[in-house]
Amino acid sequence: MGIPKSFVRNAEIYGEGEPTEHLYRVVNGTVRTCKLLSDGRRQVASFHLPGEIFGVELRDERSFSAEAISDAVVLVFKRSAMIELAQRDGDAARDLWILTAHQLQQAQDHLLLLAKSAQERVAAFLLEMAMRMPDGNAIDLPMSRRDVADYLGLTIETVSRTLTQLENDAAIELPTSRRVVLRNRASLGCLSA
Amino acid sequence: MGIPKSFVRNAEIYGEGEPTEHLYRVVNGTVRTCKLLSDGRRQVASFHLPGEIFGVELRDERSFSAEAISDAVVLVFKRSAMIELAQRDGDAARDLWILTAHQLQQAQDHLLLLAKSAQERVAAFLLEMAMRMPDGNAIDLPMSRRDVADYLGLTIETVSRTLTQLENDAAIELPTSRRVVLRNRASLGCLSA
DNA sequence: CGTGCAGTTGAGCAAATTCAACGCTTGTGG
DNA sequence: CCACAAGCGTTGAATTTGCTCAACTGCACG
Numbered sequence: 001m002g003i004p005k006s007f008v009r010n011a012e013i014y015g016e017g018e019p020t021e022h023l024y025r026v027v028n029g030t031v032r033t034c035k036l037l038s039d040g041r042r043q044v045a046s047f048h049l050p051g052e053i054f055g056v057e058l059r060d061e062r063s064f065s066a067e068a069i070s071d072a073v074v075l076v077f078k079r080s081a082m083i084e085l086a087q088r089d090g091d092a093a094r095d096l097w098i099l100t101a102h103q104l105q106q107a108q109d110h111l112l113l114l115a116k117s118a119q120e121r122v123a124a125f126l127l128e129m130a131m132r133m134p135d136g137n138a139i140d141l142p143m144s145r146r147d148v149a150d151y152l153g154l155t156i157e158t159v160s161r162t163l164t165q166l167e168n169d170a171a172i173e174l175p176t177s178r179r180v181v182l183r184n185r186a187s188l189g190c191l192s193a
Numbered sequence: 194m195g196i197p198k199s200f201v202r203n204a205e206i207y208g209e210g211e212p213t214e215h216l217y218r219v220v221n222g223t224v225r226t227c228k229l230l231s232d233g234r235r236q237v238a239s240f241h242l243p244g245e246i247f248g249v250e251l252r253d254e255r256s257f258s259a260e261a262i263s264d265a266v267v268l269v270f271k272r273s274a275m276i277e278l279a280q281r282d283g284d285a286a287r288d289l290w291i292l293t294a295h296q297l298q299q300a301q302d303h304l305l306l307l308a309k310s311a312q313e314r315v316a317a318f319l320l321e322m323a324m325r326m327p328d329g330n331a332i333d334l335p336m337s338r339r340d341v342a343d344y345l346g347l348t349i350e351t352v353s354r355t356l357t358q359l360e361n362d363a364a365i366e367l368p369t370s371r372r373v374v375l376r377n378r379a380s381l382g383c384l385s386a
Numbered sequence: 387c388g389t390g391c392a393g394t395t396g397a398g399c400a401a402a403t404t405c406a407a408c409g410c411t412t413g414t415g416g
Numbered sequence: 417c418c419a420c421a422a423g424c425g426t427t428g429a430a431t432t433t434g435c436t437c438a439a440c441t442g443c444a445c446g
Contacts, residue, residue, distance in 0.1 A: 043304070058291060058298060059298070087283040088283060093286035094279070097286070097290050097293060101251035104297040105251060107297060108256065111236070111238065111307065114346065153308045154434075156394095157436085158435075161394080161395080164394075193232060310402095311401075337424070347403090348404080350402090350404085350426080353427080354402095357426075357427085370424080
């Protein structure tokens with residue numbers, strides 16, 4: 001169960017306002033969910049790495065869009081089938097609830113992140129990504145500076161400046177612009193206070 | 194079912210880190226959930242008006258605390274009983290899921306709010322409160338400027354200045370500091386763009 | 387080679403914060 | 417009953433932070 005589907009980089013998986021017909025599991029690549037603001041800016045709500053589920057929503061209309069950050073493969077599930085299953089099967093209902101509650105927690109963490117200074121946001125972001133990535137200390141960011149900036153509510157310039165500053169402070173290394181090596185986790189944790 | 198309990202203004206209903214044993218329904222008064230940040234600042238995650246449910250959480254440990262903003266009465270429910278009920282009864286499970294998904298939506302809206310300018314945040318906040326209050330155009334804010342500021346991620350000074358500016362622009366009236374009358378909803382909506 | 391895109395860096399600017407003072411209301415004690 | 421302190425809200429001036437605009441680099445791709 002779950003039909004595989006492929007998307008090229010920057011392809012839209014679903015758009016804001018479309019009917020909520022499916023949910024998805026990332027097999028390969030990375031997905032972002034985001035929303036265009038009226039002033040043309042964009043807010044990225046979440047990133048989804050392989051293994052993670054996205055697209056669960058209460059309303060029948062998408063309030064965010066989902067796009068492939070890199071070429072990606074996802075499994076597609078029928079939303080109505082899930083809801084029916086949850087109605088009959090207590091365990092399935094529990095899974096669905098846990099999933100939603102988990103996303104709620106992530107949203108709340110994201111909320112706290114947006115309350116902080118630029119340095120704290122970037123440091124917290126790096127720690128979050130490191131937590132979710134296989135190798136604990138080296139991160140290969142799948143997303144562009146623009147994606148990072150829109151997730152953190154900053155400009156790409158501020159993200160870039162902050163990263164170089166963290167490198168100067170010997171907290172991280174930047175072998176390439178997409179690769180980050182955490183040199184001093186403790187000081188990052190401190191900066192993301 | 195549901196045991197009534199009273200709290201005086203500023204009393205703690207539950208604290209960060211405590212075991213998640215109950216959920217609550219507001220009968221009377223207003224409740225805030227919030228978190229203390231390491232730098233001493235505080236982030237208010239949500240306000241809960243009469244009729245609304247709060248305290249639903251995935252983890253066994255509270256990640257936020259809940260406090261009475263005004264003298265308040267709440268109904269207390271056993272969390273374990275709710276989870277058991279949801280396991281057996283598909284409808285109850287659905288209600289629990291809808292509740293959680295609803296809070297997720299609110300968190301996402303809050304997230305978007307924090308991406309905006311001070312004026313947009315205050316305008317959006319007023320519209321949100323007006324939506325949730327009985328009388329559509331006159332709002333009696335139950336919370337202090339500090340609460341509003343910590344909810345919007347601003348300082349009390351900025352909130353205060355922004356309100357007086359909205360009053361000067363004829364978008365609102367401020368008969369008293371806690372009472373706001375929406376004079377021009379359209380322009381508020383525009384400002385909260 | 388040139389073109390275009392992603393990322394970095396710099397200078398000036400705008401927005402919100404910090405710090406400080408002040409007014410108003412409320413509650414307390416002389 | 418008045419004096420005074422405390423809490424809340426507002427206002428002003430100076431400062432800081434992050435943004436805007438612009439130039440520049442490195443790299444991939446035709």
